[in-house]
Every structure is written in structure tokens, then in C-alpha cells.
Amino acid sequence: MSERLRNSFKWLFPGLGIKRYFFLAVLGVLLVLLGCLVMGSWQMLAYWDNLLRSLMPYTVGQGTVWIRILGLGVVILGGFFFYQGFNRGINSIISVLLPGREERVVDMMYYRRNLQRGPRVVVIGGGTGLSALLRGLKAYTSNLTAIVTVGDDGGSSGRLRRELGVHPPGDVRNCMVALSEREDLISDLFSYRFSSGTLEGHSLGNLLIAGMTQRYDDFLKGIEHVGKLLDLNGRVYPSTLDPMTLTASFDDGRSIDGESAIRDVRGHIKTLQLNPPGCHALPEVLQAIAGADLIVLGPGSLYTSVLPNLLVEGIPEAISEAAAPCIYVCNIMTEPGETDEFTVRDHLNVIQEHCGATVVNAVLAAVETVPDDVLERYKEQGSVPVRGERSGVESLGVDYFEKSFYGGEEVVRHDPQKLGRELMRLYMIFKPIEEQTDLVAAFMLTQKIKEI
Numbered sequence: 001m002s003e004r005l006r007n008s009f010k011w012l013f014p015g016l017g018i019k020r021y022f023f024l025a026v027l028g029v030l031l032v033l034l035g036c037l038v039m040g041s042w043q044m045l046a047y048w049d050n051l052l053r054s055l056m057p058y059t060v061g062q063g064t065v066w067i068r069i070l071g072l073g074v075v076i077l078g079g080f081f082f083y084q085g086f087n088r089g090i091n092s093i094i095s096v097l098l099p100g101r102e103e104r105v106v107d108m109m110y111y112r113r114n115l116q117r118g119p120r121v122v123v124i125g126g127g128t129g130l131s132a133l134l135r136g137l138k139a140y141t142s143n144l145t146a147i148v149t150v151g152d153d154g155g156s157s158g159r160l161r162r163e164l165g166v167h168p169p170g171d172v173r174n175c176m177v178a179l180s181e182r183e184d185l186i187s188d189l190f191s192y193r194f195s196s197g198t199l200e201g202h203s204l205g206n207l208l209i210a211g212m213t214q215r216y217d218d219f220l221k222g223i224e225h226v227g228k229l230l231d232l233n234g235r236v237y238p239s240t241l242d243p244m245t246l247t248a249s250f251d252d253g254r255s256i257d258g259e260s261a262i263r264d265v266r267g268h269i270k271t272l273q274l275n276p277p278g279c280h281a282l283p284e285v286l287q288a289i290a291g292a293d294l295i296v297l298g299p300g301s302l303y304t305s306v307l308p309n310l311l312v313e314g315i316p317e318a319i320s321e322a323a324a325p326c327i328y329v330c331n332i333m334t335e336p337g338e339t340d341e342f343t344v345r346d347h348l349n350v351i352q353e354h355c356g357a358t359v360v361n362a363v364l365a366a367v368e369t370v371p372d373d374v375l376e377r378y379k380e381q382g383s384v385p386v387r388g389e390r391s392g393v394e395s396l397g398v399d400y401f402e403k404s405f406y407g408g409e410e411v412v413r414h415d416p417q418k419l420g421r422e423l424m425r426l427y428m429i430f431k432p433i434e435e436q437t438d439l440v441a442a443f444m445l446t447q448k449i450k451e452i
Contacts, residue, residue, distance in 0.1 A: 018089055025085030031078025035071045115142035115233065119293035119427060122147060122324075124239075124315075126171040126305035129298060131178040132413065133329070134234070136420025138179060144234030145288040146175040147315075149308040151246045151274075154260030156193070156202045160210045167219045167243075169209035171305075172236055176223075177205065180230040220282075237288070239309040242279040246308055248272050259304045266337050272303050272354065274311050281314040289318040294427045295326040297360065299414055302331070302347055303338050307354060316355040325361040325430040327423065332366040332405065332412050336382035344400075345392035352396060362399040362426065366414070368406040378412065385412075401426060 118141025123133055126149040137144055148171040152158060157168030173190055180186040190205030199207070213222035223236060248256050250267040257275065289295060298306050306328075310316050319326050328351065330344050339347065344365045351360055365388045370378075378384065393400040403422045407415040 018092055021085045021089035021092060023085070025082050025089065028078045028080070028082025028085055031081060032075050033078075035074030035076075035078060037071075115140070118143055120288075120291055120324075121145070121294045121296065121423075121427075122288050122292040123296045124306070124309045125149070125298050125300040126152075126309070127300045128174065129300035129305065129329075129331070129414065130171070131174040132416045133296065133299065133419060133423075134175060134178040134416075135183070136414075136416035136418070137423065138233045139417070139420055140424050142233040144179065145292070146179070146234065146236045147239050147285050147288070147309055148172055148175060148236065149305060150238045150240060151244060151259050151304070151308045153245060153258045154263075156206045158260065159202070160206060164210055164214065166210045166213045167238060167241065169206045169213075170203075172223060172238065173203065173205040173209060175236045176227060176230055176232060179232040179234045179236070181233060182231070186230055220284075235284075235288075237282055237285050239285060239312045239315060240279040240281055242276075244274045244276065244279050246272060246304065247275045248303065259308075262304060263301075263335075263337055266340075268340070269303055269338065272307055272311065274308065279312050281312045281318070286314055286318045289315070289322050289324075292322060292324040294423070294430075295319055295322060295324050296329060296423060297326065297351075298329040299331050299419075301335055301338060302342075302350060307351065310351065310355045310359065316359050320356065320358040325427075326359060327362045327364055327426060328360045329364045329414070329419070329423075330366065331386055332368060332414065333378060333383045334386055339386075340382065341384070343387045343389050343392065345389040345396065347386070348393055348396055348398060357397060360398055361430075362401060363393050364422065364426065365393075365400065365402040366405050367402045368404055368412070370406060370412055371408075374410065374412060 115138075120143040121137055121141060122145045123130060123137070124147045125133075130146060130148065134144060134146060150167045150171075152168035152170050153161060155170065157170035160166055161168050177183060177187050177190050190203065190208070192204045194200050194202055194204075209222055209226055211222075212225050213219045216222055216225065219238065219241060227236065245257055246259050246262060248262045248265075248269045249271045250256070250265070251270050252267060254265070254267065256262050256265050262269075297310075300306050310319075328348060330347050331339070334340055334342050344363060348360060348363055365386070367388055368385060370385065375385075388400075388402055390400045390402075401422075403418070405414040405418045405422070406412055407418070
């Protein structure tokens with residue numbers, strides 16, 4: 001007996017709570033067939049009509065009516081049995097596999113099917129900006145690929161990198177949490193940081209990724225197995241598996257190594273490079289970029305989150321050759337020590353100087369009205385709003401778009417829902433007109449049930 005046949009017989013094991021509903025549904029189908037047979041058999045209708053006519057001559061022709069009523073009643077009864085058996089059988093299975101979510105399973109299935117038909121979007125960057133972007137985009141598609149930098153050398157990630165020899169898991173962790181189906185639960189779990197002992201400062205998510213990496217002796221397999229636990233709506237890849245650090249050269253001649261050190265140094269960065277140079281991109285990364293419908297850079301730190309990915313060998317070339325448009329999402333505020341007094345054009349100019357003029361097709365900037373008390377607090381830290389420059393950006397051969405994304409919180413950052421919605425609108429603009437009708441219909445269906 002084959003394995004598939006043996007598994008089929010397992011449905012007949014006692015205690016599953018399914019067999020009774022299965023047989024009820026089968027009985028319903030048989031009754032429907034019987035009722036249809038009764039109503040559709042002319043011989044049976046004629047027999048009953050003749051019998052009723054011989055007993056009661058005044059009921060000529062009524063035998064046919066009564067037998068049809070009887071057949072219709074059998075069909076209705078069979079339909080009721082089938083509905084009850086099928087519905088209760090499905091609910092019995094769902095109550096075990098998805099306890100507490102029985103009433104929402106059909107909406108969830110419909111929602112996920114629509115997400116699977118969504119555009120293939122590749123997002124590139126790191127830090128909290130990338131995870132916020134993913135939260136906004138996952139309401140429109142599950143075909144998401146996050147490509148993150150592995151140059152982090154500070155905090156928990158830096159310690160794990162030095163002590164265990166693993167790639168820094170921090171940015172990977174943030175993206176996986178954002179893509180998780182149960183983000184509310186996973187966020188608290190994975191973001192928990194130990195406050196004492198030898199694990200002080202480490203987040204639980206970082207430790208899990210590092211542990212799975214050592215278990216399989218492979219960073220990608222570690223990410224893959226953790227992803228299975230989280231039921232991700234997408235994939236997360238490091239831009240490279242080659243060990244590397246960042247080296248920034250400043251206008252005053254200083255050269256600083258390490259992402260955390262670069263963040264702490266004040267000055268104008270002239271160039272950024274990977275050390276050692278020649279780090280190679282993962283084949284999966286290049287494949288995702290080539291097959292993308294939309295590529296998004298940022299939001300995130302220009303020199304320590306976005307640019308390090310673009311310096312990996314093969315990635316800028318893949319973006320330039322891809323058919324998908326590449327949109328750079330500029331930060332709302334400047335970052336002290338990295339982009340002091342930078343405008344939107346300055347951000348774009350840095351990317352073009354390091355990676356070429358054909359990487360970015362459009363820039364999405366933020367135009368915000370930030371409360372004075374919030375602005376004052378940022379100014380004390382050396383940060384001001386990034387000033388938009390339509391003419392300056394367009395002079396570099398790149399389309400310019402702007403929108404308000406600030407949600408009014410104490411921390412000035414992109415609202416995930418606003419950002420995701422605007423990127424989908426720009427995606428529509430870049431699509432050929434003949435493809436836009438189907439996309440509009442799919443997005444409208446998704447919007448109706450995305451609150452699930």
C-alpha cells in the first residue's frame with residue numbers, strides 16, 4: 001500500500017471529529033441526486049399520476065405535481081444535510097489548525113490569494129526605515145524581497161559578529177518581524193532585550209538567528225528556518241555573504257572604519273567603500289532584482305543603510321539592467337554626522353556618484369509640516385528637514401515626486417501605510433496603460449479586506 005493511500009485512511013481514525021460530518025455531507029449529495037431523479041423521471045411521474053387518478057378520478061394530473069413537490073423536498077433536505085456536513089467538517093479542521101480564527105478563515109484565504117497576485121517588489125536598505133516600508137507594502141502584495149546590508153558592527157549585532165563570527169542579524173531581524181503574519185506578537189518576542197548577565201543588550205531575535213546560523217553553519221539557512229517559524233509574507237536576503245566593513249573618507253582627509261564609528265563622526269563624507277572591495281552579491285539577490293516589478297531604495301541612512309548595498313558588486317548593474325523602475329525614498333530629516341544640511345538632490349547625487357546615473361529612475365521626497373516643539377528637539381540634535389528640490393533632481397535626469405508621510409508622532413518618520421499606498425500609486429504610473437486596469441481591480445479588492 002502506497003504512503004499516499006495509507007495517509008488517506010488516517011482520516012477514518014477515531015477521535016478526529018470529521019467522519020460524522022463527512023458521511024452527513026455524502027448523505028446530502030445522495031439525497032439531492034435522488035430528488036433530482038424523482039423529479040426528472042417521466043416514468044415515475046406517470047406512474048404516480050395514473051395511481052392517483054385511479055383512486056381519485058377528480059385529481060387528474062395532480063400526481064405529477066405531488067411527486068415533483070416530494071422530489072423538491074428531498075433535494076432541499078439533501079442540500080441542508082450537505083451544507084451542515086461540509087460546513088461543520090471544515091470548521092472542525094480549522095478549529096484545530098487555527099483556533100480562535102474560524103470566522104475569518106475565508107477572508108484570510110481570499111486576502112492571501114489576492115496578495116499572491118500582487119507585484120514583485122524588491123526593497124533595498126536597512127535599519128528601521130526598511131522595516132516600516134515593508135509594513136506598508138505587505139498590505140498590497142506578498143511577493144516582497146528585502147535586501148539588507150551586513151555592515152553593522154555595533155550593538156547586539158556587532159557583538160555577535162565579533163564573538164560568534166556570524167553575519168550581523170539586526171537588520172534581518174527587523175525585516176522578518178515586519179513581514180511576519182503575526183507581527184504584533186512576534187515584535188514583542190523578537191525585540192525583547194536582556195537587561196543583565198552575559199546576554200545583556202542582546203535581543204532574543206538576534207540570538208535565535210545567530211543560533212540557527214551556527215546550527216546549520218549557513219546564514220541563509222538560518223534565516224530560512226527562522227522565517228518558517230514566523231510565516232513570512234516575503235523573503236529576506238543579505239546583500240552579500242562576504243565579510244566586510246564600511247570605510248568612509250572625509251573631505252578633511254580622515255578615513256573612518258566601521259558603521260558605528262562613521263555614524264558618530266561629524267564631517268562631510270566624500271566617498272564610501274566596502275573593505276575589502278569586490279564583495280559579491282548573492283545569486284538570489286540578483287535574480288530577485290531581475291524579476292522585480294518595482295525596486296525601492298530606502299528609506300534609511302544614506303551612507304550606512306542604503307549605499308552599502310549598492311556598493312556590492314553586481315547589484316547596481318542588476319538594477320540598471322532591470323525592466324522595473326527604481327524609486328529612491330529620501331529621508332524626511334537629515335542625519336547628524338552623515339547628511340548634515342543635505343537636500344534631496346544631494347542625497348541623489350551621492351548615489352549617482354558612487355553607482356552611476358542609471359540606477360535611480362525616480363525620487364520620492366517628503367513635504368511635511370512638523371510641529372515647532374518636535375522641530376526644536378531635532379535641531380538640538382543637529383537634524384533638520386530635508387529640503388526638496390524638484391528642479392535639482394530633474395536636472396540629474398530623474399523624476400521627482402513628493403508627498404506627506406509624517407503621522408504626527410514624536411519621532412519624525414514615514415508612516416508605513418501612507419508610504420506603501422504612495423509607492424503603489426507610483427508603480428501604477430510607471431506601468432503601461434493596458435496593464436493598469438487589472439492592477440486597479442486587484443488593489444481595490446485587497447483594500448476592502450486588508451484590515452483582517
